[in-house]
Amino acid sequence: MTGFQAEWFGNVRRDLVAGLVVALALIPEAIAFSIIAGVDPKVGLYASFSIAVLTAIAGGRPGMISAATAATAVLMVTLVRDYGLEYLLAATVLAGLLQIGAGALKLGNVMRFVSRSVMTGFVNALAILIFMAQLPELTGVGWETYAMVAAGLGIIYGLPYITTAIPSPLVTIVVLTGVAIYLDMDIRTVGDMGQLPDTLPVFLIPQIPLTLETIQIILPVSAAIAVVGLLESLMTAQLVDDLTDTKSDKNRECIGQGIANTATGFIGGMAGCAMIGQSMINVKSGGRGRLSCFAAGVYLLILIVGLGDWVAIIPMAALVAIMIMVSIGTFSWSSVKALREHPTSSSIVMLATVVTTVVSHNLAIGVLTGVLLSGIFFAGKIAQIFRVRSTLSPDGRARTYVVEGQLFFASSQNFTEAFDFGEALENVVIDVSGAHIWDISSVAALDMIVLKFRREGAEVEIIGMNSASETIVDQLALHDKPGALDKLMDH
């Protein structure tokens, strides 16, 4: 009871104020992400309201902001273009259900396989995607647009030097809108981009045929949305954990995101997840509790429904300026400097994640690439940890090989090469009691070595095979046995 109260009402005044700052920044983002996905702004705005409110209640990380996001929006483009909005809504519902399933299976723990380099690559790729999504607004337009965007960025970054009491993105929107109207500029406005909400969202069931074919169409998109959404949410949760020095419930967060997306599909909203940039803005503005995200969603709805006509005349240039700010804030600047200082393999993992994401416009593929690469690099490093020593008997007829270290698929080739088959011997002893045999690749390599020596006419004896192969963890569940760690370490 006390924990519940603290999460909701532990920081009321600051949460309500921070929620307002966040809501003001959410409006341009929700509109911008709707445009990325190719749907009317109202789809993103309804989604942001619903996701923010529901994750505030059901999520596992108080103080984190979830809404319609760029990471998920880029995944929807093709589906919307080829099949239309109804399929997107169905995909949103399915993505939510998949996330609930992931949370129920406690897949949040799988996050530990996503290394720091992959996470850095993720945020950098995300920042680049957000920036690239602004390019259509910046190409083939008159100088007025450039001037407006530049002025917007000037206000966003300049105003905080004068006062931090009013959100500078809000001032940017108000000033640029005023200037555009006063000078009667011929530039694009939010109203040109599609329909804005004029009512509260209503419950609706996506109009799609419930067939296997439909599932085949939406499932790949839903799966990608579910994965990317959870990744960004869990990373953001970790970031908020670090910033506020508190703990979060990662599996509850998975389920919360799932509930939010499922429900959002039924009120005509697109799928979303936690937002890195907005969550930072929230923490910076003093938001800590669930109330901050809840309030942000409610303010957002009040603002767009109440001020819909005013939102329509905001010039796109103002939104572009704000999105460039979000992109810059999301990008990990220190990772560029760290490229030279970090090990090459880490840098390659980070860059590969960024490049594959930017090319595929799919963060899921980028992360998968990064995770696979880091796994391979890790295997490569561990493969170097083995050594073969040998001693020749005084009469020169027998040799004893002592093998130590890690034997597995990545080291089995070097392992085989460490033996000298050209030496004519009568007896060969291979002592593997100091080695860890991790998989059947190394067992096969050992078999082959024995066979080769026999072909050269030597008798082969293997010592310590039992203790070495005990480390085939899959079969013998070594970790369950007492003293298992000692066994691994004492060689």
Add this chain to the structure above:
Amino acid sequence: MPELIALVDGSTYSESVCDHAAWAASRLGTGVTVAHILGHRQGVKTDLSGNIGLGARTALLEELAELDKAKARLAQKRGRAILEDAKARIEALGVEQVETRLRNGDLVETLTDLESDATILLIGKRGEAADFAKLHLGSNLERVVRSTTKPVLVCSRGFKPVKRVLIAFDGGASAMKSVDHIARSPLLAGLAVKLLTVAPDTPEARAKLDGAAALLRAGSFDVETEIGPGQPEDVIVRRIKGGEADMIVMGAFNHTRFRNLFIGSTTTELLRSCQVPILLFR
């Protein structure tokens, strides 16, 4: 081995907690661990500019860490002072073995780590932030009592020597546990004990009461029993106000939080209205 854990927070009740701890320590012949737990401090600085620039993550993290650091330092300094005072007070009352513990974290989580070799926890009825006018109990009190497996001595505002003990006996599991514990512990040995059951006088209730009395008499207590109808909280509060006992022993929070939310809890009512220390068993 220190067996008493006294929780102090620097409020008015801390002195009383020390006095009660010294009293219990001298009766039990053990030492006291005085613990002060620094709650989670949260440095919040409000910057409503709503923008994030290059390196925002790192900058924000450093800024917040810096804020927390300053607060944590201050809290630590204050915590050490509180512990020093408490230690001095308990030592002055004749307890030789007094240890102090200063810990970071959530009170309940930290207690779970600390209490493993303790026999009794001592806590003040209200804490730093308590609102005396409204008779509110400390917000941590119920959390502590509900989370711990050890008996909790909830200390009243001032210490008075304990001579007569009232055991509120409802025949429930935690009441039996409390009688069993008292019969075997030197804590209340030699004091006048009254077993009071507030319930209709049925043979069943009578039998349980007599069983408890026999258990206590076997531990050479001077026991008096009484059974009578009424609302438990009303009857007990009246007895205490009438000066019939200067300590209550009872089983605590036998019902779920959900029920308490609507019906209220006997434990809470007694803690609120009685000006004597109460030893709670879960």
